[in-house]
């Protein structure tokens with residue numbers, strides 16, 4: 001089983017960025033923990049702060065991989081291009097957020113991509129990624 005962990009803008013700063021909201025773990029920590037917890041899954045990781053690069057990555061893996069765990073960061077709330085890319089690929093996508101977006105500013109309550117995803121996991125800290133991977137591992 002092939003799973004892509006895909007992170008959008010500002011998530012390269014995990015561990016340094018607003019730790020009160022996003023925690024102390026880096027993206028590398030999350031990725032290493034997932035590889036340890038699910039040795040049978042073949043993981044890849046990609047992060048970009050650039051909208052089009054995220055679209056390109058969805059196109060690149062989206063007809064081949066078994067699952068995509070996608071934290072699109074702020075693009076979740078703004079990007080029609082990313083929402084369309086998620087709709088256009090074959091690989092199922094689970095939308096994840098570290099923070100509980102519904103407990104935050106109103107502009108974070110809307111996800112343009114959610115309706116094109118299998119489901120959403122929000123508010124479980126770094127565990128949001130593991131919960132999504134767990135779902136794929138049971139398919």
Ligand code: DQA
Nearest residue numbers: 010071073074097098099108
């Ligand atoms: C986030 C929530 C978004 O609203 C925000 O723009 C992020 C991170 C999260 O993981 O909680 O960059 O996706």
